[in-house]
Amino acid sequence: MRAARMKELGYEGKVPHVDKENYGTFSIAINSLYPTSVHHGMFESIVKVLGSDQQVSEVWDDIVDYKILGCYAQTEIGHGSDVQGLETEAIYDEATEEFIINSPSVKAYKFWPGDLGKMANHAVVFAKMIIKGEAYGIHAFFFRIRDSESHTPLKGIEIGDIGPKYGYPYKDNGYMAFSEFRVPRSAILSRYVSVSKDGMIELKGDPRIGYATMLWIRVQLLFFGWQVKFSNIAQCVRYTLKRKQFKSLPGTDIERPIFDYQATQDKIVSAICYSYANLTISHFCMDTFYKMEEKVKNEDFSMMNDLHVLISSLKAYCMDYDMTTLYNLRELQGGHGYLYLANIPGWIDAWSPNVTLEGDGYVLFQQTSRKLMKKLKSV
Ligand SMILES: Cc1cc2nc3c(=O)[nH]c(=O)nc-3n(C[C@H](O)[C@H](O)[C@H](O)COP(=O)(O)OP(=O)(O)OC[C@H]3O[C@@H](n4cnc5c(N)ncnc54)[C@H](O)[C@@H]3O)c2cc1C
CATH class of the missing domain: 2.40.110.10 (Butyryl-CoA Dehydrogenase, subunit A, domain 2)
Structure with a gap:
């Protein structure tokens, strides 16, 4: 029901970028990763990127129909x-x-x-x-x-x-x-x-175009990331406003919501700021990826190198920092934050492989530094 409503909202233009390629949104709506995520995210994409027009047209309807x-x-x-x-x-x-x-x-x-x-x-x-x-x-x-x-x-x-x-x-x-x-x-x-x-x-053309699918998945992960964080931030804000610990307000006998504490606000505000930055940059990456795709169709591969550096380093940074953010949000929910019922442990489990899959973070940072050093030398 929620997934269907998300789709409707997308068509009404009320949710950004909800289209058939954006299964992250539906995953949030059903509170779980989409079961056919690799079919949609990687398989469809690699067939489209590397298949000839004839190959794609021969199989596309069957791919879309499962x-x-x-x-x-x-x-x-x-x-x-x-x-x-x-x-x-x-x-x-x-x-x-x-x-x-x-x-x-x-x-x-x-x-x-x-x-x-x-x-x-x-x-x-x-x-x-x-x-x-x-x-x-x-x-x-x-x-x-x-x-x-x-x-x-x-x-x-x-x-x-x-x-x-x-x-x-x-x-x-x-x-x-x-x-x-x-x-x-x-x-x-x-x-x-x-x-x-x-x-x-x-x-x-450029044989490195084969890596375009990995780039696309990295963009998807960035795009999915802010949605996962915002949904958990919303829950965390609700929890910390309701949850009360200690009668520490001077001159009163009332218990304080844990949201009142500076340390709580620091973690929540940091998570919100980071998630907005993530939202903005992932839209930029997605739009730029589409531009690169259009150029590549005309055998112009000029955008590939820089986009590869940008997306790969962002993927490495964000997947790592996402985990720090999710752990912080889990901690703010105390013992209850360990319950699978609280949703966040499920997202921590689900998100944790992203630091490794689609390119190990350390390896990606190494590739990025190599490219940056090369650019520096050419200045
Ligand atoms: C949940 C999950 C789903 C996956 N789904 C798919 C899928 O659908 N299809 C698919 O094909 N694959 C999939 N993978 C595989 C994934 O893409 C690889 O595990 C990932 O690319 C890392 O490769 P690796 O396991 O060989 O790690 P390794 O490269 O062996 O890395 C191990 C360690 O060595 C370090 N290391 C490696 N090279 C260097 C270096 N040059 N310098 C310094 N340190 C280095 C790394 O930083 C890391 O810490 C999936 C993996 C997971 C966990």
Whole structure:
């Protein structure tokens, strides 16, 4: 009901940026992360960014109708931050015009993709493309992974749920391994790279556009972040106005609301200021991302570098500071703040993986400093 009302408000223009891409808002409305968040946030986005017009038009209606439910299979047991270190192989077989997808070792098992453990019937799989014995870097392949009738993994694919983890308790993060699994040549998402029948590669534009999906998710996290904080701030303000401790007002016998205390106000006002800053910058990032997307459609990649630095460093900073803010809001609700009934522990659980997923904060700060040092040298 609340989610439906949020959508109506969005169409009436009363809530900013409520559209089908903004599932964060609906998550707040239902007080939980959206179950198909990876399908919407990552899978849809990577198909749109890396798929050719023809590929997108062939699958888009089914994606929107949930006939195709997808996941984003990049991270492996052996490598996460270092994407170039991924070991899943896509070996081109010229005779059959197919790619053979293989996990050469247990380190190459895909590990962590959300929506994979139980739900997904398709995946975008990142693999090292090998043609005539030569490796040509990591590329994205789109294909079915589970049977359309029985929903069991297709022959040559092993899939499972990775089991309970801290944060995202309800998300079916999964693992996936390949053994001589064949996909057609057309499985490679081919807006920026294509392979001819005889194994010739054509690269178009800037291959780093593949990271656009990660950038988009980082923007979404920034955008989602202020909504999570404001909803918890509102609750915290209500609680601290009602909750009373100590008859410490001189000359009176009345108990003081904990909101009266300077330390409480300091935490709440800091959280409000930070959340407004987060709101403003996330709108800026989203608008700028859309501008970059338009330019990229015309093969103009000039905005990518600076936007990457801005969004990545903000993601690293905000995800970390969000946790400090949520802990402060939890502390202001004392013992009751530990109850899952109080909502905030659920959000602390749900938000905590964001410091690591979509780019570990430390690694992102390192990348940002490297870029800034480079700019400094060029001044
Ligand atoms: C809840 C959750 C959901 C996820 N969903 C998905 C998904 O849908 N699809 C998907 O593909 N992946 C997913 N992931 C995986 C996630 O993207 C990776 O875990 C993340 O990118 C970090 O990589 P890693 O685990 O290899 O960490 P590592 O890179 O191994 O990092 C471990 C530590 O080493 C440090 N470190 C790494 N490199 C350096 C360096 N150069 N210098 C100094 N320190 C360094 C890091 O700062 C960190 O402290 C998910 C993860 C989680 C937790």
